[in-house]
Amino acid sequence: MQVxxxxxxxxxxxxxxxxxxxxxxxxxxxxxxxxVGLNIIESGTNLFMIAIAWHPKAxxxxxxxxxxxxxxxxxxxxxxxxxxxxxTAIVIGLGTTALALAxxxxxxxxxxxxxxxxxxxxxx
Amino acid sequence: MNIFNNAxxxxxxPLLFAFSIPLFGFISKQLTKWVTIFVIGFNxxxxxxxxxxxxxxxVVVMGNWVPPFGENLYVGPVxxxxxxxxxxxxxxxxxxNLWAIKGGDVTRFSVLFLMYxxxxxxxxxxxxxxxxxxxxxxxxxxxxxLAAYGPERRALGGAFKxxxxxxxxxxxxxxxxxLIYTQLGTLNIAEIAARIGQTTPxxxxxxxxxxxxxxxxxxxxxxxxxxxxxxxxxxxxxxxAALSGIGAIAGVYALxxxxxxxxxxxxxxxxxxxxxxxxxxxxxxxxxxxxIGELSxxxxxxxxxxxxxxxxxxxxxxxxxxxxxxxxGVYGGIFQLINHSIAKSMLFLxxxxxxxxxxxxRIENFKGLWKRSPFLSLAFTIGAFSMLGFPLFAGFWSKFAxxxxxxxxxxxxxFIIGLVLFASVAEAFYYLxxxxxxxxxxxxxxxxxxxxxxxxxxIFILAVAIxxxxxxxxxxxxxxxxxxxxxxxxxxxxxxxxxPTITAH
Numbered sequence: 001m002q003v004x005x006x007x008x009x010x011x012x013x014x015x016x017x018x019x020x021x022x023x024x025x026x027x028x029x030x031x032x033x034x035x036v037g038l039n040i041i042e043s044g045t046n047l048f049m050i051a052i053a054w055h056p057k058a059x060x061x062x063x064x065x066x067x068x069x070x071x072x073x074x075x076x077x078x079x080x081x082x083x084x085x086x087x088t089a090i091v092i093g094l095g096t097t098a099l100a101l102a103x104x105x106x107x108x109x110x111x112x113x114x115x116x117x118x119x120x121x122x123x124x
Numbered sequence: 125m126n127i128f129n130n131a132x133x134x135x136x137x138p139l140l141f142a143f144s145i146p147l148f149g150f151i152s153k154q155l156t157k158w159v160t161i162f163v164i165g166f167n168x169x170x171x172x173x174x175x176x177x178x179x180x181x182x183v184v185v186m187g188n189w190v191p192p193f194g195e196n197l198y199v200g201p202v203x204x205x206x207x208x209x210x211x212x213x214x215x216x217x218x219x220x221n222l223w224a225i226k227g228g229d230v231t232r233f234s235v236l237f238l239m240y241x242x243x244x245x246x247x248x249x250x251x252x253x254x255x256x257x258x259x260x261x262x263x264x265x266x267x268x269x270l271a272a273y274g275p276e277r278r279a280l281g282g283a284f285k286x287x288x289x290x291x292x293x294x295x296x297x298x299x300x301x302x303l304i305y306t307q308l309g310t311l312n313i314a315e316i317a318a319r320i321g322q323t324t325p326x327x328x329x330x331x332x333x334x335x336x337x338x339x340x341x342x343x344x345x346x347x348x349x350x351x352x353x354x355x356x357x358x359x360x361x362x363x364x365a366a367l368s369g370i371g372a373i374a375g376v377y378a379l380x381x382x383x384x385x386x387x388x389x390x391x392x393x394x395x396x397x398x399x400x401x402x403x404x405x406x407x408x409x410x411x412x413x414x415x416i417g418e419l420s421x422x423x424x425x426x427x428x429x430x431x432x433x434x435x436x437x438x439x440x441x442x443x444x445x446x447x448x449x450x451x452x453g454v455y456g457g458i459f460q461l462i463n464h465s466i467a468k469s470m471l472f473l474x475x476x477x478x479x480x481x482x483x484x485x486r487i488e489n490f491k492g493l494w495k496r497s498p499f500l501s502l503a504f505t506i507g508a509f510s511m512l513g514f515p516l517f518a519g520f521w522s523k524f525a526x527x528x529x530x531x532x533x534x535x536x537x538x539f540i541i542g543l544v545l546f547a548s549v550a551e552a553f554y555y556l557x558x559x560x561x562x563x564x565x566x567x568x569x570x571x572x573x574x575x576x577x578x579x580x581x582x583i584f585i586l587a588v589a590i591x592x593x594x595x596x597x598x599x600x601x602x603x604x605x606x607x608x609x610x611x612x613x614x615x616x617x618x619x620x621x622x623x624p625t626i627t628a629h
Contacts, residue, residue, distance in 0.1 A: 123281065
């Protein structure tokens with residue numbers, strides 16, 4: 001069941017990407033940097049999803065391409081489902097980023113700055 | 125397992141028309157708003173038909189792949205009831221938008237609004253934990269864009285804040301989904317619900333915390349609701365009404381579908397698997413939400429901001445009702461959710477009319493409103509009374525049910541009695557302050573406010589609905605009672621309706 005833990009190096013990398021992204025979103029004041037931080041979090045999640053689907057000895061999950069989908073009753077093919085989910089997640093991330101950048105451009109037009117603190121002051 | 129594939133139209137028709145609205149936009153901009161009304165009207169009639177003709181519980185099977193192999197929609201009592209409420213409120217807001225949305229890009233506003241309704245219906249109907257994520261993203265991305273709509277620049281800041289918080293939230297939700305997937309290898313809600321006992325408790329607890337933090341963003345629970353005041357204040361009033369009337373229903377539904385159906389144990393009171401009882405965690409978060417929301421609302425001078433904080437506090441009450449975990453508690457929670465949606469969207473629509481008439485958003489501006497527009501004053505008063513739970517108005521019965529449920533459960537859940545009373549007192553203070561302002565007289569004679577027909581219809585219907593529910597609570601109560609069972613008896617009322625052959629582990 002815990003086959004995916006064999007990819008610990010990717011799992012650690014994905015979790016640290018998420019951590020780095022959260023740090024950026026929480027500490028930076030520039031709207032553009034916040035958007036980059038969001039993107040890093042999304043990359044971390046996508047890497048996580050790929051990492052749980054694959055293990056070092058996996059073969060491609062196409063039934064006719066190989067006779068070795070199962071060895072000793074254990075499936076050794078990579079799990080195709082998370083890979084297809086990742087595609088959806090990437091597309092959704094793209095949409096969110098595009099909308100965030102559009103709102104960022106609008107904010108720069110209306111306020112003349114991308115600094116979150118200055119925008120907050122301008123509101124008061 | 126009854127199969128009723130036509131229910132997929134509830135999502136399909138709004139999506140289809142959403143993407144073909146630009147074609148209608150070539151003909152006339154006014155036409156796109158009528159198309160929106162027509163499509164949401166179809167949704168409302170069709171879901172009312174399913175509700176009244178009792179076509180549920182049934183399952184929509186995609187491409188003949190029966191669950192758990194294929195993706196499915198589950199048309200249960202909760203789903204039908206909430207979709208009906210969502211589309212009826214959506215219809216009323218669309219009628220209001222006929223008058224309110226004039227400047228700017230009307231065509232794209234209609235596209236976004238229809239997609240918002242489609243996404244919210246999808247969240248409620250879906251039977252697949254990953255499709256829930258996709259519909260959540262559809263709802264959220266459209267609501268960022270809707271919140272940024274309008275001439276005012278403060279809308280942009282609110283929309284951006286909402287975007288940052290809720291895209292982090294949905295990423296956390298996705299992580300939780302994948303952690304459950306590593307354990308069970310399935311994404312079907314019914315199958316996960318039946319087999320959740322097979323998971324490693326530690327990993328399940330971690331996944332549960334991630335799922336709750338993701339879903340609490342839209343359900344407006346405490347550490348994740350920083351976006352609420354800015355977004356509600358910045359957005360145009362029709363959108364604020366939609367966020368509090370439609371988005372909140374979908375968010376609360378998703379949160380408790382995951383916590384109670386997917387992670388919960390069958391029993392007298394719902395508890396969750398794992399090392400930590402997540403229902404108790406939600407009870408604590410809900411308490412914090414109510415206290416912080418009500419105390420912040422007390423100090424606001426801006427009516428829209430006050431309504432936003434009050435909306436936050438009410439969602440806390442809803443979550444507190446659900447977190448009791450008994451049928452009566454969930455009944456109170458659903459009832460409170462519906463009452464809040466009706467009353468809060470009406471209040472936002474009234475503020476919209478008043479702002480357009482040049483009254484302004486500050487509390488002082490409401491002085492002497494009774495002389496200027498008796499209709500709006502009465503409607504506002506009815507909404508305020510329902511919010512604070514005055515007897516013979518809708519909000520009374522739901523708060524009553526939540527108190528009753530916490531007495532029935534006993535133990536440390538007794539504090540929810542105090543919580544409801546605290547919320548009512550705080551709400552009485554800040555809502556009655558506005559009502560006093562409305563009925564006080566001013567020296568200056570100000571011109572009367574003329575209310576157009578198109579905003580007057582939704583306000584009138586919502587006000588009548590509040591009084592009707594208050595006088596005859598079984599109007600909503602019967603459906604809420606039916607729905608409550610689906611949350612508390614997950615095997616009998618949910619899992620076996622979707623996959624009849626499965627046994628619980």
